[in-house]
Amino acid sequence: xxxxxxxxxxxxxxxxxxxxxxxxxxxxxxxxxxxxxxxxxxxxxxxxxxxxxxxxxxxxxxxxxxxxxxxxxxxxxxxxxxxxxxxxxxxxxxxxxxxxxxxxxxxxxxxxxxxxxxxxxxxxxxxxxxxxxxxxxxxxxxxxxxxxxxxxxxxxxxxxxxxxxxxxxxxxxxxxxxxxxxxxxxxxxxxxxxxxxxxxxxxxxxxxxxxxxxxxxxxxxxxxxxxx
Amino acid sequence: xxxxxxxxxxxxxxxxxxxxxxxxxxxxxxxxxxxxxxxxxxxxxxxxxxxxxxxxxxxxxxxxxxxxxxxxxxxxxxxxxxxxxxxxxxxxxxxxxxxxxxxxxxxxxxxxxxxxxxxxxxxxxxxxxxxxxxxxxxxxxxxxxxxxxxxxxxxxxxxxxxxxxxxxxxxxxxxxxxxxxxxxxxxxxxxxxxxxxxxxxxxxxxxxxxxxxxxxxxxxxxxxxxxx
Numbered sequence: 001x002x003x004x005x006x007x008x009x010x011x012x013x014x015x016x017x018x019x020x021x022x023x024x025x026x027x028x029x030x031x032x033x034x035x036x037x038x039x040x041x042x043x044x045x046x047x048x049x050x051x052x053x054x055x056x057x058x059x060x061x062x063x064x065x066x067x068x069x070x071x072x073x074x075x076x077x078x079x080x081x082x083x084x085x086x087x088x089x090x091x092x093x094x095x096x097x098x099x100x101x102x103x104x105x106x107x108x109x110x111x112x113x114x115x116x117x118x119x120x121x122x123x124x125x126x127x128x129x130x131x132x133x134x135x136x137x138x139x140x141x142x143x144x145x146x147x148x149x150x151x152x153x154x155x156x157x158x159x160x161x162x163x164x165x166x167x168x169x170x171x172x173x174x175x176x177x178x179x180x181x182x183x184x185x186x187x188x189x190x191x192x193x194x195x196x197x198x199x200x201x202x203x204x205x206x207x208x209x210x211x212x213x214x215x216x217x218x219x220x221x222x223x224x225x226x227x228x
Numbered sequence: 229x230x231x232x233x234x235x236x237x238x239x240x241x242x243x244x245x246x247x248x249x250x251x252x253x254x255x256x257x258x259x260x261x262x263x264x265x266x267x268x269x270x271x272x273x274x275x276x277x278x279x280x281x282x283x284x285x286x287x288x289x290x291x292x293x294x295x296x297x298x299x300x301x302x303x304x305x306x307x308x309x310x311x312x313x314x315x316x317x318x319x320x321x322x323x324x325x326x327x328x329x330x331x332x333x334x335x336x337x338x339x340x341x342x343x344x345x346x347x348x349x350x351x352x353x354x355x356x357x358x359x360x361x362x363x364x365x366x367x368x369x370x371x372x373x374x375x376x377x378x379x380x381x382x383x384x385x386x387x388x389x390x391x392x393x394x395x396x397x398x399x400x401x402x403x404x405x406x407x408x409x410x411x412x413x414x415x416x417x418x419x420x421x422x423x424x425x426x427x428x429x430x431x432x433x434x435x436x437x438x439x440x441x442x443x444x445x446x447x448x449x450x451x452x453x454x455x456x
Contacts, residue, residue, distance in 0.1 A: 016311055045276060052280040053305050069309045073301035077281050078387075081297045083244055095387035103327075106334030159306070159323035 007046035010036035012055065015066055026056065026064040071166040078166070082174035090222050093174050097215050097222070100167050104148075104211045107155065108204050114154030115199045122150055123199070127192040134189050141172060147192060175218065184217035191216075235274040238264035240283065243294055254284065254292040299394040306394070310402035318450050321402050325443050325450070328395050332376075332439045335383065336432050342382030343427045350378055351427070355420040362417050369400060375420055403446065412445035419444075 014035055015026075026032060033043050047064060050056035057067040082092035104111075126147045130140040145168050152164045191214035198206035242263055243254075254260060261271050275292060278284035285295040310320035332339075354375045358368040373396050380392045419442035426434035 012308060021312065045273070048273060048277055049280040052277040053301055053308075055305065055308055069305055069312070071302065071305065073281055073305055074299065077283065077297055077299065077301055080240060080281075080283055084249060084297070092387065095385045098383075098385055099331075099387055099391070102331055102334035106330035155326075157323045157326055159320065159327055163327070 005049075007036060007038045007042045008049050010038065011043070011046055011050060015055075020066045022066050022068050024066045026066065028063075032064075071162045074163075075166045075169050078170045079173050082170060090174075090178075090225075093171065093178075093218070094222050096167055096171050096174070097218055100164075100171065101211060101215050103160070103163070104151070105208050107152070107160070108207050108211075110155050111151060112199060112202055112204060112207065115202075116154075119150065119154060120196065120200055123147060123192075123196045126150070127189070127196050130192055131189050134185050140189075144188075144192075145169075145172070151195075178218070178221055180217075180221075184221070187217050188214065233277075235264060235266045235270045236277050238266065239271070239274055239278060243283075248294045250294050250296050252294045254294065256291075260292075299390045302391075303394045303397050306398045307401050310398060318402075318406075318453075321399065321406075321446070322450050324395055324399050324402070325446055328392075328399070329439060329443050331388070331391070332379070333436050335380070335388070336435050336439075338383050339379060340427060340430055340432060340435065343430075344382075347378065347382060348424065348428055351375060351420075351424045354378070355417070355424050358417045358420055362413050368417075372416075372420075373397075373400070379423075406446070406449055408445075408449075412449070415445050416442065 011026075011032065014032070020026070027035065029040060029043060033040055036043065038046070047056055047058065051058055051067070052073065054067040054070045054072045057065045059065060078092065078096075082096075085091045126143045129143045130147075133140040133143070145165075148164055148168055149161065152160050155161075191210055194210035194213060195207065198210050239254075239260065242260070248254070255263065257268060257271060261268055264271065266274075275284055275286065279286055279295070280301065282295040282298050282300045285293045287293060306320065306324075310324075313319045354371045357371045358375075361368040361371070373393075376392055376396055377389065380388050383389075419438055422438035422441060423435065426438050
């Protein structure tokens with residue numbers, strides 16, 4: 001296993017030394033073996049490890065590329081932890097809600113500073129779609145995800161965008177088994193409209209309160225415990 | 229590759245269905261092959277992928293266990309992204325500083341609420357050690373890491389503790405090549421003492437300002453750009 005780890009490290013060094021970036025092709029397997037001084041089987045195994053971390057991406061029939069270096073591995077690991085601890089008072093979900101709320105509220109200043117008419121239109125449209133879908137008893141998971149990503153996008157901080165997406169995905173998977181009531185769904189939809197209104201008014205306090213209200217239904221549900 | 233992914237998924241299902249937790253032993257390779265209906269070589273490969281994600285841990289000479297499900301993969305992926313973009317205006321480090329500051333400032337309320345005499349003694353001791361080491365021209369990286377982890381520990385949110393550790397580790401690796409001046413080192417040490425004083429006084433505003441001051445030297449250095 002040390003050997004496998006070492007070969008993976010050498011491939012990473014190769015990527016760095018050759019100044020390759022996400023999406024750039026890696027050399028052929030034979031060339032890579034020569035470059036890192038390892039056997040085909042060792043290189044193949046190392047490639048698999050690096051694929052799990054999204055450092056390398058294998059496109060079948062095309063070749064091997066530098067990966068997107070996304071936080072896919074974080075999602076994988078957190079989701080699994082969430083599923084494992086499902087009996088443990090929704091521990092991962094509680095933790096996730098605190099992190100999501102802290103980041104959204106903590107970035108109120110920069111979010112408000114970056115807010116403009118274009119973003120207002122897009123967020124309002126998504127909140128309206130959520131309300132319509134909820135009224136028809138449909139899920140609005142896509143719109144919800146898009147809304148939270150759009151909030152962060154103007155900050156231009158790729159790490160925050162990736163963390164937001166990762167946390168949202170894990171939240172959606174882990175919360176999947178949670179019961180919702182028509183009341184809590186209505187509350188969630190209203191909170192999104194309240195977030196848009198607060199942004200539009202340039203009101204930090206109202207924004208902070210709307211984010212708090214957004215997580216209130218899931219917080220209540222978590223306090224009831226898994227038995228309910 | 230689909231096959232490998234599928235076998236990894238089945239092993240995860242096996243862990244869930246058998247209610248195994250971190251540190252619990254997995255069955256022997258032969259038993260696992262039978263349980264998931266796959267060949268030895270497929271199971272071995274899947275185990276390697278799951279090891280990269282810290283979902284499985286191989287202890288040589290002992291066997292295979294459920295991993296600690298840490299955010300090791302996040303550190304790996306972020307560090308590599310940081311190294312790759314080293315020429316890119318320290319992009320990852322800038323992003324990381326914003327996330328770390330947002331989380332620490334955003335959790336001011338809960339951190340202050342959980343603060344007690346025991347924690348005060350420990351944090352003060354660490355800040356004093358940093359000052360002493362800095363005066364002798366020594367690095368205080370261990371004390372610094374411990375300080376930021378201890379701040380979060382009373383919250384009892386394992387995800388926040390893991391993220392704090394992960395972000396700190398990546399920060400330390402990526403910032404390694406940054407020059408420091410005796411002035412900026414002194415400023416950093418003082419900021420840790422100011423954080424302790426603000427906590428001790430129960431003063432949220434002072435705490436927020438001290439956290440801001442803590443990241444000021446690295447922010448200034450990042451604004452200068454990589455050429456300096």
